[in-house]
Amino acid sequence: MPANISAANPPHAEHLLSLYRTMARIRAFENAAEETSRGGVAVFGATADATALVRGPLHLSTGQEAVAAGVCANLERSDYLTSTHRGHGHTLAKGADSTAMMCELFGRAGGTNKGKGGSMHIADFVVGMLGANGVVAAGIPIAVGAAHSAKIRGSSSIVACFFGDGAINRGPFLEGLNWAKIFELPVLFVCEDNRYSATTATDAMTAGEGAAARARGIGLPAETVDGNDVLAVDAAARELVARIRAGGGPQFLHALTYRVKGHVSVDAAAYRNQGEVESALESDPLKLASRRLAAFGVSAARVAEVDAEARTEIEAALAAARAARSPESAEAYADVQDTGAGQWH
Amino acid sequence: MPANISAANPPHAEHLLSLYRTMARIRAFENAAEETSRGGVAVFGATADATALVRGPLHLSTGQEAVAAGVCANLERSDYLTSTHRGHGHTLAKGADSTAMMCELFGRAGGTNKGKGGSMHIADFVVGMLGANGVVAAGIPIAVGAAHSAKIRGSSSIVACFFGDGAINRGPFLEGLNWAKIFELPVLFVCEDNRYSATTATDAMTAGEGAAARARGIGLPAETVDGNDVLAVDAAARELVARIRAGGGPQFLHALTYRVKGHVSVDAAAYRNQGEVESALESDPLKLASRRLAAFGVSAARVAEVDAEARTEIEAALAAARAARSPESAEAYADVQDTGAGQWH
Amino acid sequence: MNYAQAACQALAEAMRADARVVALGEDVGRGGIFGQYRGLQQEFGAARVIDTPISEATIIGAAVGMALTGLRPVVEMRVVDFALCAIDEIVNQAAKNRYMFGGQGRVPLVARLPIGIWSGSAAQHSQSLEAWFAHIPGLVVVAPATPADNYGLLAAAIQCGDPVIYMEHKELWGLEGEVPPQHTAALGKARLARPGTDLTLVTWSKLVHGALAAAGEAAQQGVSVEVIDLRSIWPWDRDMVLASAARTGRLMVAHEAVQAAGFGAEIAATVAEELGIPVRRAGAPRIPVGYARTLEDAARVSAENLLQASIQFVSSDGRKRSIA
Amino acid sequence: MNYAQAACQALAEAMRADARVVALGEDVGRGGIFGQYRGLQQEFGAARVIDTPISEATIIGAAVGMALTGLRPVVEMRVVDFALCAIDEIVNQAAKNRYMFGGQGRVPLVARLPIGIWSGSAAQHSQSLEAWFAHIPGLVVVAPATPADNYGLLAAAIQCGDPVIYMEHKELWGLEGEVPPQHTAALGKARLARPGTDLTLVTWSKLVHGALAAAGEAAQQGVSVEVIDLRSIWPWDRDMVLASAARTGRLMVAHEAVQAAGFGAEIAATVAEELGIPVRRAGAPRIPVGYARTLEDAARVSAENLLQASIQFVSSDGRKRSIA
Ligand SMILES: Cc1ncc(C[n+]2csc(CCOP(=O)(O)OP(=O)(O)O)c2C)c(N)n1
Ligand SMILES: Cc1ncc(C[n+]2csc(CCOP(=O)(O)OP(=O)(O)O)c2C)c(N)n1
C-alpha cells in the first residue's frame, strides 16, 4: 500500500505509519497462526492431537517485528533474503502474500511451498525470500552464495541475511562472514538478538562482547541498534544498505530485541522470570511506534484503522486457508528431483 | 636431557641450547622422513610406487620448529596437546620417542600407533599427545573437551592446541574458542601461521586482521609473536601458560613463521616465488638460534655436537624402524570396538 | 513411566554410580525440550549437566576430548537431523580415534540422535539415518522402542567403552510402559516381540508398535507373523534373525527410514545370502518428508502397509517378478 | 587422456558453453592438487574458478545459494572424507531445498567428493560413502571408473538440474584411457563392461578394473563372469542389473566401501526380492583403513578376492548355510 501523504501527516509520520503497518500485519498473522496451532506439536510436555490446523513447531517473532519491518523497508523486491525458523515476519516484510503464507502454515496445496514446508520452511522466491531454515545458522552460507552469485552475474541485487543470537556460536557464522568479506559481497547480516536460544539465555553461552565484536574481528563494519525501535532499525539499515549498494562490501547489524513468547508456541517459558517479560513488554515495538506516531500527530483512530486493516487481511487469509485443499498424496512424489525420482527406487 | 649448567654457559644460554636441541631433533627427524618417503604418495602429479618406507602424504614442519619447541618447553608431561596433519614437531617436543615415531611413519607394529595411523595421525597418549589430525581444525574441539574434562576432574593439566593459519576459517575455530572462554578452560590455542594453506596463500582467504583479532573478538586475550624466534615463542608461551595455570582461562598465541617446504613432501611449491622462500630461509629458526647462541658465547663446536647428537638419534631411529616388523593382517581387526567388532558383520 | 523418564532414570543412576558420567548439550539444564533430562542439573549441578552453546560440531568434538581423558559423556543432539552439523566429529573423530591411534585412546561417549518423523516438522526434522552409522566402523548403533528398553539400553550404552549412537524416537517420548526394576538390555541383542510361524518381520524403534498391530490383525486373517524388535542396529542380532527366518521361511524388514540404502537392505541381503529364502522390505519412499499431513502420511510406513505386505508376501511364491 | 584431464576437459567445455557454470573450492586456482582443474583459472579467470578458504560447510552452502540464484556451481571437496564437514549443507540444504520449498527453487550443483582408499593415507582419507548419499532423497550419485566416463558423466552432471554427488576415485586420477570425441554418458545408465553367462558381477569406480581382471582370470578357469560397471549409484540401472542377473542366475555386488550397510546391500536385496536368485556381496570388512600396507590391504577388496568369491559362488548351491 503506497503511503498516503497529507498535510496533517508529514512524510516521516507516513513512513513510520507504513513501518507500523508492516509490524501490525506480522503481529496479526502470528496471533492467528498461534491460535490455530493448538495441539499441533509434541514438545515441551505438550501432546499433539489431530485437530490443529497449523502443525509442528511454530516459532513466533512477537515483539521482534521492528527488525523485520525496519530492515526490509530498505530492500527492493529483486533483493534476496534468507531467514531462520522464526521467519514469518521477514517473509511478510519482504512482500510475500499473507494468504499464500497462511495456506502454507495450514499445509495447503496453494501455500507458498505447496504445503511441503510449513512455518519453519516458509519461502517466497518470487519476492526474493529464499527460505526460512530449520537448522540454526544454515541460512548464512546460502545468503553468502546468493550474494556471490549476484556479484558474478553482475546483478545489482543485495542479500539480507537474518539469524538469531544463538547462531553466532555456530561455525557457519564465522565461515560465512569471512567469505562475504574476502569476496566483498553485497550482504547485510542481521543478528536479531532476542536474548534467548530455545530455553537458554544466550548471554551465558556467548564469549566476548557478542555479535558486533565478532563481526569486527572478522573485518566487517558493524552497528548495534535498538531492535524494538523501528525507526532506529530503519535508519541503520538504510545506511548499511546504502554502503552495500555503493560497493562497500558486507555490513553487519546487531539488533537488540526480546523474545516475548516461548521458543515455540507451546513453550510456556517457565524458565525465565516474569518481571523480565513484563519490563520487555514496556518496549513492545508496536507500542513504541504508536506512541511515536501520536507524537508525530497521527491520530489514534488512524492507527486503529491500520490495526483493523491488518486484522481484516489476516481474517481473510485464515478463511482462504481454511477453505483451501490439502495436497493429494501423489503430490508427495513431485519436486524431489528429475533424474532418479521414483517412489521406492 | 637435563641442561648442563656451567660457568662458561650461563643459564639462559643453556636454556636456549635445550630449545635448540629440540629444534635440531625435529629437523633431523623430518629430513630423514622426507628422504624415506620418495614414491610414497600420488598427489601433485607424483605417482606412488611400492618402494617408499614412509607412505602417504608427509607434511613437514621444516622452518617452523621454533613454535613447537618454544611452546612445549612450557608444558608438563601431564599436560595435553592436540595437533594437525603437520605434527611431528609438536609430538617430539612434547616428549615422544623418536624411534617409536619413526616406526609409526614406517608403518611398523611397534610404532606409536601400532602402524595404524602414520605421519598424519601420529600420537603418543603417554606423553599427553592426543593426536595429529587429518582434518583441518578438527583438533580444536577435542582440545577444548580435554580441557573441560581436566576442569571437571579437578586435574591441573592444561591443553596446548596447535592449528594452522588455514584453520581459522573453519567453523570449529569459532565454536571451540567460544566454548573455551565461556567455561574458562585451561587451553593455550596456538595458531602456527606459516602463511600457506596447501597451495593457497592464506592471507587472501582471511578477512580482517587475522587470528589474534578473531580471538579477541571472541573474548580471548591474544599475543602475536615471531614464530621463528624460539626465545620469543618460549617467553610468550611461558607468560600465557602461567596465566592459564593461575586460572586465567584460555589464551591465544599467534606465531608467525613460514612453510619452507611444499605442502606435502612431493609438492615442489612452484606456485610461489623463489625470492620469498629465500628471504624466509634467512630467518630459519635454527639459524637464528645458533647465531644467538654464538652471541651468548656458546661455541660452534657445542652447537655442532647437538646437531650431531640429533642426527645420531635419528639414524638409530631409522635403523630400528627399518628392522621392525609390519603388523600382521590380523591386527587390522583389532582396536575397532569391543561390541560389534567383527570382520564383515 | 514414560520413554523420556525411563532414559532420564537410567542416566541419573549412571551419574550417581559413576562420577565420570556427564551430560552435555543444548537446553539440558532446563530438562531438555522433551523432558529427557528433567531434574538432572538440579541433582548433579551445572558442572556435570552442562548447558552448551548451539555448536553441534564442538559438542561432539568436546565430548571426544572428554572421553579420551577420563570422562564418559552423554551427548544431547536433540534430533539426528542436527547431528548432521557434527558428522566429521562423529565419523572421522569419535568413530576412528581408537583405531587410528592404535588403541591408545578410547572414546566412551553416548551421542543421543533421535530418529523418526516428528509430525508436522517436515524435511529437516524427520530423518531416520541409522543406516549411515551402521556403515561406519567403530560405532555401536541402538534404537530402543519401549520405555523399558530405553532404560536398559541407555544404561548399557553408558557402560560401553566405545562410541554409541543412541537413537531414541522423536515421537516416543510420551509413550508409557512398565520398566521392571533392575531391568537390563544388552547391546546387540534383539527382542522377540511376538512369536509367529509364517513370516519373520524385523523392525525397530516406533515401527515395532505398528508391526505388532499389523501382526495382531494378520493373526485374525490367519497369517502368523513373528515380530522381532531389533533394538541394536549395530551389532544386529544375526543369530536371532537368521534362526527365526530359517524357521518361518520368509523375511520382511520394515523401517521408518527411506527404503533405498536403508538398513533393511543389509538384513535382507544377509538373509538372502545366508538362507536363500524370500525376502521383502518395507521402508519409506525416497522422498523428503513433507509438511502437510497428506504428504507426511505418504512418507510413513503404517501398520496397514505392513499388514497388506505381510499377507501378500505369505500368499506369493516369494519372488516379485518371474524370470523370463 | 587421463582421468583428471578428462574431467578437466568436460568442465572447461561446460564453462565455455555456459556462463552460469563456475567452479569453487580449495586450491582450484593452482589446478587442484590432483591437476583436475589445471588451466581453468587461467582460461576463465578467478571470478569463475574461485579459490576458497578452508570452509567446507560454506563452500557447499554458498554453492546452494549460487545455484538457487542462477549459477551452476561445480564444487571441489578434494575427498569425500572432508565433505563430512559439510553434511548439513549437502543433506539438509542442497538435497531438500527443491522439495521443502515446493519446487520454487532448483539446486543444480555438482559436488565432487572422491571416494576410495588413498594409499598410505589411513582412516580419515580412505572412505567410500556412496551408500550414504544414495539414501538421501533429492541427490543423484555418480561414480565414474574410466577417463571416458569421467568426461561424459561430469558433462551430464553439470547438465542435471538437481544436486549431483560426483564421486571420482582418489586413485584413478592418473589412469589413462581413450575418450572418444563427443563421448556422452547418461546419468542412471550402467555400462556392460564384459559379457558373461555364469554370474553377474556388479561394481563401480576403481573396482571395475579389479572385477575385469578377475573375470579374465575366471574365464581361464572356465567361469564366465558378466561385469557391469554401474556408473551411477543413484539412480542405479535396475533394468540392466535385473536383466543380466535373471539371465546368469547369480548376482554378486562388489565395492570398496565397507560391506555392512553399503550400497551392495541395496542391490543384493533388490535382486533377491525381485528374482529370488542367489546373491552375494564382496565389500570391505567393517574396520577403519589402517596406515601400514598390511593393514590397508586387509581393508581392500582385491581382484583375487573377487576371483575366488566368483568361482566359489558359481560352484555352490547359492546359499551359505543350510536350513536346519
Ligand atoms: C543446528 C541446530 N541446532 C539446534 C537446533 C534447535 N533449535 C532450534 S531454534 C534454537 C534456538 C535458536 O536461537 P537463536 O539463534 O537465538 O534464534 P531464536 O530462536 O531466538 O530466534 C535451537 C537450539 C537447530 N534448529 N539447529
Ligand atoms: C576440513 C579439511 N579441508 C581440507 C583439507 C585438506 N588440507 C590438508 S592441509 C590443508 C592446508 C591447511 O592449512 P593450514 O591450516 O594453514 O596448515 P598448514 O598445512 O599450513 O600447516 C588442507 C586444505 C583437510 N585436511 N581438512
Ligand SMILES: [Mg+2]
Ligand atoms: Mg535468540
Ligand SMILES: [Mg+2]
Ligand atoms: Mg598454514
